[in-house]
Amino acid sequence: xxxxxxxxxxxxxLVSFVSMGWRVGMVVAAAVPxxxxxxxxxxxxxxxNFDRITLGSLxxxxxxxxxxxxxxxEMMVVKMEEGHDRxxxxxxxxxxxxxxxxxxxxxxxxxxxxxxxxxxxxxxYTSNMFxxxxxxxxxxxxxxxxxxxxxxxxxxxxxxxxxxxxxxIYGTPRYNRFRxxxxxxxxxxxxxxxxxxxxxxxxxxxxxxxxxxxxPISDRPEVLVEVQMPYGxxxxxxxxxxxxxxxxxxxxxxxxxxxxxxxxxAPRFYFSLGPELPDPSFAKIVVRTDDQEEREALKxxxxxxxxxxxxxxxxxxxxxxxxxxxxxxxxxYRVSGPDPDKLRDIAAEVQKVLVASPMMRTxxxxxxxxxxxxxxxxxxxxxxxxxxxxxxxAQQLQFLLSGVPVTTVREDIxxxxxxxxxxxxxxxxxxRIADFTLAGANGQxxxxxxxxxxxxxxxxxxxxxxxxxxxxxxxxxxxxxxQPPDVSAAITRQLQPLMDKLPGGYRIEQAxxxxxxxxxxxxxxxxxxxxxxxxxxxxILQVRSISAMVMVFLTSPLGLIGVVPTLLLFQKPFGIxxxxxxxxxxxxxxxxxxxxxxxxxxxxxxxxxxxxxxxEATVQRARPVILTALAAILAFIPLTHSVFWGTLAYTLIxxxxxxxxxxxxxxxxxxxxxxxxxPDGEPGALPARVAATAPA
Numbered sequence: 001x002x003x004x005x006x007x008x009x010x011x012x013x014l015v016s017f018v019s020m021g022w023r024v025g026m027v028v029a030a031a032v033p034x035x036x037x038x039x040x041x042x043x044x045x046x047x048x049n050f051d052r053i054t055l056g057s058l059x060x061x062x063x064x065x066x067x068x069x070x071x072x073x074e075m076m077v078v079k080m081e082e083g084h085d086r087x088x089x090x091x092x093x094x095x096x097x098x099x100x101x102x103x104x105x106x107x108x109x110x111x112x113x114x115x116x117x118x119x120x121x122x123x124x125y126t127s128n129m130f131x132x133x134x135x136x137x138x139x140x141x142x143x144x145x146x147x148x149x150x151x152x153x154x155x156x157x158x159x160x161x162x163x164x165x166x167x168x169i170y171g172t173p174r175y176n177r178f179r180x181x182x183x184x185x186x187x188x189x190x191x192x193x194x195x196x197x198x199x200x201x202x203x204x205x206x207x208x209x210x211x212x213x214x215x216p217i218s219d220r221p222e223v224l225v226e227v228q229m230p231y232g233x234x235x236x237x238x239x240x241x242x243x244x245x246x247x248x249x250x251x252x253x254x255x256x257x258x259x260x261x262x263x264x265x266a267p268r269f270y271f272s273l274g275p276e277l278p279d280p281s282f283a284k285i286v287v288r289t290d291d292q293e294e295r296e297a298l299k300x301x302x303x304x305x306x307x308x309x310x311x312x313x314x315x316x317x318x319x320x321x322x323x324x325x326x327x328x329x330x331x332x333y334r335v336s337g338p339d340p341d342k343l344r345d346i347a348a349e350v351q352k353v354l355v356a357s358p359m360m361r362t363x364x365x366x367x368x369x370x371x372x373x374x375x376x377x378x379x380x381x382x383x384x385x386x387x388x389x390x391x392x393x394a395q396q397l398q399f400l401l402s403g404v405p406v407t408t409v410r411e412d413i414x415x416x417x418x419x420x421x422x423x424x425x426x427x428x429x430x431x432r433i434a435d436f437t438l439a440g441a442n443g444q445x446x447x448x449x450x451x452x453x454x455x456x457x458x459x460x461x462x463x464x465x466x467x468x469x470x471x472x473x474x475x476x477x478x479x480x481x482x483q484p485p486d487v488s489a490a491i492t493r494q495l496q497p498l499m500d501k502l503p504g505g506y507r508i509e510q511a512x513x514x515x516x517x518x519x520x521x522x523x524x525x526x527x528x529x530x531x532x533x534x535x536x537x538x539x540i541l542q543v544r545s546i547s548a549m550v551m552v553f554l555t556s557p558l559g560l561i562g563v564v565p566t567l568l569l570f571q572k573p574f575g576i577x578x579x580x581x582x583x584x585x586x587x588x589x590x591x592x593x594x595x596x597x598x599x600x601x602x603x604x605x606x607x608x609x610x611x612x613x614x615x616e617a618t619v620q621r622a623r624p625v626i627l628t629a630l631a632a633i634l635a636f637i638p639l640t641h642s643v644f645w646g647t648l649a650y651t652l653i654x655x656x657x658x659x660x661x662x663x664x665x666x667x668x669x670x671x672x673x674x675x676x677x678x679p680d681g682e683p684g685a686l687p688a689r690v691a692a693t694a695p696a
Contacts, residue, residue, distance in 0.1 A: 011635050028069045036136075052644060061132065064136075065140035067628040068097075068148075075097055105141045107538050107590050112134060114524035114528060120519050120520045121324075121516065186611065189669035200560065211574065214576060216646075223319075224287075225249075227283040230368060245316065325516045327516050332512035333508055333510060351365060353498070368460075374430060379451060475512065555593050558589055559655035572646065597671070600614055636652050637649070640653070
């Protein structure tokens with residue numbers, strides 16, 4: 001993962017050198033190590049370590065932190081080409097870009113607040129993202145407005161003054177073609193706005209086609225094998241079944257290390273691994289392979305071996321580690337109600353639906369199958385006749401069946417208990433239990449059958465309760481290539497008729513990863529109003545107009561236009577990481593809008609009519625917008641190969657590409673509609689000062 005980080009760092013610096021020249025690029029590229037140095041110092045002071053989340057957050061920030069430096073240095077270069085000296089150019093860059101860049105930076109950072117403050121397992125997993133990205137963005141602004149102008153004064157070459165000044169700089173054929181395009185767009189602003197609204201509606205509809213995901217499967221190479229014997233099975237039988245699986249695994253070339261844990265789960269060597277409770281009928285085998293390819297190959301062959309009859313006495317399950325909060329099964333349903341017998345009938349119907357689905361496999365319940373249980377019904381009058389009590393009989397049966405410690409022996413440095421009980425051929429034969437002899441009060445030997453009745457009944461080996469109500473969980477794994485939310489949605493639709501006709505007191509609830517996703521969403525909901533209020537406050541402090549604030553905020557979801565086609569094109573799911581990317585994207589779009597509005601208002605103050613102010617502001621912002629978008633897109637490319645960050649990278653790549661086009665084409669049209677600006681001072685066009693503050 002460190003390789004991806006350094007590749008992204010190199011890409012960002014190369015974009016600066018290639019697009020702006022080596023001396024200008026050096027000034028921009030210097031912002032990267034300066035910003036990272038600030039981030040590392042803050043991380044050290046706050047005790048934050050390098051891990052998957054912090055490194056991914058740094059790569060995410062790399063695509064954003066050069067934006068401010070590019071904007072500042074590009075403004076300096078333009079002013080120096082107009083004839084200003086270095087000091088005047090750096091002062092101009094500060095006075096005209098610092099405030100809108102700060103507002104845009106804060107808006108982008110605030111977008112990550114739900115991750116930083118959500119009180120959930122998912123929030124615990126991703127909380128560092130808010131702090132790392134926020135620190136990096138604020139540090140990048142500090143570097144861009146203080147250090148970058150200083151470095152520009154010291155390192156920039158002496159640019160030759162362009163004859164004609166500002167008009168000549170932005171009067172090249174390329175800029176003129178873009179200017180003509182903008183004029184046509186603003187003249188057809190309603191058509192352009194309608195097209196963008198239509199694309200946005202299509203993107204929303206397209207989200208229904210995109211695969212859904214909570215957290216992705218881990219890229220760790222371990223294969224996990226669960227061996228579940230019927231409840232009540234002795235640990236020796238469980239060990240024998242696990243040994244068969246171990247023997248098969250030891251013959252596979254991919255299995256580098258095989259470790260079995262009998263009677264318990266594996267230690268929690270990974271954040272998203274939940275250790276199982278001690279259980280003599282359960283074993284867990286952890287298999288270490290070298291990479292993902294070997295892991296997948298071993299999983300496929302092991303599942304085929306299980307289908308062919310490997311350890312048929314046990315229920316075997318082959319899984320792997322996942323990212324995010326722990327969920328034992330990806331798809332699960334809880335069936336709750338007062339009567340265990342009725343509960344089993346309902347759970348059987350649910351299980352039948354899951355087993356019939358081609359999307360499911362290894363479907364089972366957490367109650368297991370009913371097992372034979374010995375019952376002793378003691379007759380009190382007979383007990384009194386022989387001088388025994390129920391407690392005395394219970395103690396003797398405990399000694400005969402389960403055993404009691406009678407002494408201890410030392411084995412090296414350990415003390416080992418010696419347990420005495422009846423021989424296995426008698427103790428384990430239900431037909432001979434009634435022949436057990438008890439010791440009476442006077443020492444006589446009394447057969448157990450003389451003081452009571454022994455019978456065998458089928459009973460639930462374990463009854464789970466949730467909120468003190470008996471609850472059966474029907475769960476299973478999903479087929480390869482499918483996502484839990486999509487499978488759960490399909491299964492829930494099939495179960496709906498059963499849910500609708502449940503008797504009173506019984507209910508069926510979704511569990512598994514869907515439940516964890518819901519918990520994460522619920523945990524973030526209280527943060528969204530705070531995030532919204534902070535965003536609106538930052539925007540209104542910058543634009544000082546409620547109307548302009550509303551316009552800026554309405555642009556925030558437009559990045560979805562590029563996100564949905566990208567996810568569909570590359571067959572990527574939309575999960576919590578993609579959601580984080582979409583939130584960050586909304587901040588990027590609003591940031592570009594704020595900077596563009598600031599440039600428009602500056603042009604109006606300089607004497608341009610509203611129409612020309614919009615066109616010229618967009619022309620002036622075109623180069624830095626394209627460069628910052630290019631740096632961001634290229635910086636995100638190394639992340640596309642990451643299992644964890646891949647969907648976020650694709651989201652930001654597609655959204656940044658679409659957001660760049662929207663910034664340069666749609667925002668001028670939207671601004672003209674919002675403030676009733678007409679081309680070339682036509683009748684009805686508003687004066688510059690009024691246009692900047694008039695309501696829509």
